[in-house]
Amino acid sequence: MSAITFQNVSYAVEDRQLLTNITGSFEQGRITTLVGPSGAGKTTLLKLCNGLLSPTSGTITVQQKPIDTFVPTTLRQTVGMALQAAPMISGTVYDNLCLPKKLQRQTLSIEDAQKWLEDVHLPASLLTQQARDLSGGQRQRVSIARTLVNRSPILLLDEITSALDRTACREIETLIQKINDKYGTTIIWITHNLEQAMTIGHHTWVMMDGQLIEAGPSSLLETTTNEQIQAFVRGEAR
Amino acid sequence: MTYTALSLTLIFVFIPFILSKALHLGLEKDIFIATARSTVQLLAVGYILSFVFEAESAIFMVLMVSLMIVVATLNARKKGRWLRGITWKIALAIIAVELITQGVLLGFHIVPATPQYIIPISGMMIGNAMVISILFLNRFRAELDARADEVELLLSLGGTPKQAIHRQLIDAIKASMIPTIESQKTIGLVQLPGMMSGQIIGGADPIQAVQFQLLIIFALLTCAAVSSTIVGFTSYRTLFNERMQLHH
Ligand SMILES: Nc1ncnc2c1ncn2[C@@H]1O[C@H](COP(=O)(O)OP(=O)(O)OP(=O)(O)O)[C@@H](O)[C@H]1O
């Protein structure tokens, strides 16, 4: 069963075609990694999945329902997203972690906030720190924790480990795998790290120039016969 | 003052004119235009005012206030072209300011209901509502440009457009009110406010002039708060489409 499907989806801004005729599906309860050169349209594709953008043509379904039938706020709670730039609102780390709850007029207890920080391997003492003082890697982890607070059945992760060292990166990979295992959460994960794409992903999508070049088991990055992808893999590995 | 005396004040125009020529500032033409325009415009207003004051019917007064509202609206909307339908929202804000301030002043008989009071006070309120609207629109644009990622973040976490833009809206409203509040903190310490100076020169009792000035500055606070709030809360929705996406 697929959590999200794309049928002939194109997206253009003014006269610029950013995505062309994307057809494919993201399988329920699986981790799909999304790779491709910078500017290929990966972030754009993710934003279509949670309704931050709407396609110019084609149809998208989420949990078997046309995406337009969702109330946008419900859709975005169902399909959670960690944005590439990991933006913070001004205030403390706690203020940021509360945000998803606050938007639904609920509260997040200090204990719960501490638990989320623990999950992303940050010390509980960070809770009272001003978010603007966080290091790049800390900010990225707070951003992940904040996205997890909504406990969405589908998660979109946009390069969430790009600022992390190897150990921290492993910790986050393990956390996401655990969430996928325990809750059957569907994950779509953009990464520039091809090794990560293969070890974490059950499936992989390769995008270039606004098009979906190939989709399949993540081993395709090694076994593909597509020369463009081979060149891309060699380039990234270099 | 006689017209002979008034024409002698052209000396004050002559001095910058000579300076501009001598220093090659290239402002002669502008000085000439400014002088000509202010003379013509003010004399015209003067004659119109005497006509309106003497007229039996209040219709001329209403017409004049309406014209002020139209001109102020057209002026302010230039800064809000990026917001769909902004003209009507600015007009609404200015009209609300006018109705509230005149409603209180006339309703409680604080000032007499004659054109001599209504027109100048309206002019100040409408003019100020225009300036505050422009301040708000400039600041709101700047907030959105600088913090678009925050708006996107709140939307992505499942927030409504109103929640997503709340901070930027509030900050812009606040920023547009601050100059009004700040200027009142030092008022009278160095420069006497224009209206008060005019009354004193015209021979009014200073205490009475102060009372009127206070009335005006209090009303200007309402003016600032009401105009920025109305423009802000009626216009932010047009930044989003029906799918709760930020327009690009
Ligand atoms: N609002 C927009 N208007 C015009 N062009 C845009 C807009 N948003 C994105 N683009 C362009 O669309 C293309 C795809 O952008 P996108 O952010 O999806 O790439 P990406 O694959 O995520 O790249 P990266 O790996 O660098 O994050 C880029 O060329 C970008 O400049």
Ligand SMILES: [Mg+2]
């Ligand atoms: Mg991207």
